[in-house]
Amino acid sequence: MKTKDTARIVGPETARMLELGHPWVVADAYTRKWPAATPGQTAELTDSKGTFLATALLDPEERIVARVLSRKRIQIDRSWLTVQLRSAVELRRHHADLRDSTAYRIVNAEGDGLPGLTVDRYGDYLMLQLYSAAWRPHLKLVTQVLQELLAPKGIYEKSRPQKTRELEAVSDSKKYGRLLAGKAAPQLLEVQENGLTFLVSLEQGLNTGLFLDQRCNRRDLMQRTKGKRVLNLFAYTGAFSVAAAAAGAVRVTSVDASPSYTGWAKENFTANKLNPGQHEFIVGDCLAVLAKLAQSGKVYDIILMDPPSFSTTAKSRFTTRGGTSDLVAASLPLLSDGGLLITSSNHQKVDTADYVKELRRGALQAETDLRVISLLGQPEDFPFPVTFPEGRYLKYAISVKSGSSTGRRSP
16 A cells, blocks of 8 residues: 655645644635545655654544644655654553553553554553544554554554544443454453452453543542542542552542443442442432532532543533533532532643632532642543643543632622
C-alpha cells in the first residue's frame, strides 16, 4: 500500500499552530484542496511558501484531517515505531507511580507522539484503541512491535464506534473488543490497582470497567475515607466505592443507573474480601435518588461524583455543562458541615476555569459556601505536550462544605 503522498499546503492559521507545536490539522478551505488520500497515508505539511512544517498521518474524512507524527521527515516503519513505543514504556518506568498496580496506560496518543492511538496494560494483556481510522492500516505493525517489546499474553483492540454517546446506555453487554494476537483473556480479568483487585472485560462494553486515569485520585480518596460515610454517584463498576470501603469507610452508598454495572461493582467488592451486604447499592437516576435520600434525612461525610460527559436514562439527560451545577446543588444538602464534595469530569471541551464555575453555580443554588482545597487531574502515565492543552482533560476537584450559608441565591 502506498503510505506517502505529495506535500499538503496548510493555511496561515494552521501553519502558525503547527509552528507552535499543536498536533492537529482541522479541516478548512485549504485542506479541501488537498489531493485525494486514504486514511493512514502520511504526508509532508508545508506552508504556502513550501516550507516544511511536519510529517502527518492523514484521515481525510474526519474533522481532524491530519495528525502530526514528527517535526522531521519520517516514515511509519518498524524502526520508527520501536523508538516511539520504547520511549513511552521508559517514561512510565522512570516517572509514573505504579506501586501495586498492573493496570495503567502505556501509550497516551498525542502525549507519546502517536496521536490517535492509545495502549493500556491490563495485567498480562494489552488493549489498543484507535481514535482515528488512520491507524487501521498500521495496526498489524503496531501489534508486532508491542509483542517484541513487551511480550504480553495477548493484545486486544477495543473499537470506538460512531455515535458513542447514544450507545453508552446500552453498550455494557455488547462485544466491542477483539483479540489481535496471543491468547484470549478470561471474560473477567483480575488486575491490580493500588493493591486492590478489580475485574475488567477486554471484550464486552465500550469500556473495560476500570478508568485508568483515576488511579492516583482513588489513592488520594483512600487517605480520606476512614470512618466516613461515603456516597458515590455514577458509581459505574464501583472502583471508587471499593477504594473507600477498603480504606475503612464505615458505609459506602453506590448509585448508578445500570443494574449490570451495579452487579459488577458488587463483584469488585467480593474480589477484595469486602462484604457488599455491609454497604448500600442503589440502581436509579442520580438526581432522583438524591431527592429521595434528602427526603429521608440521609447525611454523608464525603460525596463523590464522576459522571460521564453525556448520559441518558429513561427519565433524564446529563451533560457536563449545566448538569454539574444541578448535581452539586442537589448533593450539598446531604453533605455534613465540613464534609468533602469530590467532583470529576473528563469532558475535554470544558476547561478547569469553566468547570469551577459549574461548582460555583451549584453552591449558590444550594446557598452554601464551598471551598476548593485541591484540583487534581490525570496521572503520570497520561502525559500531554505543553503545546496541546486539550490533552489536560481530567478535572478532579476536592471541596469543603462550610458550616455557614452564603445567604444568597443564584439568579
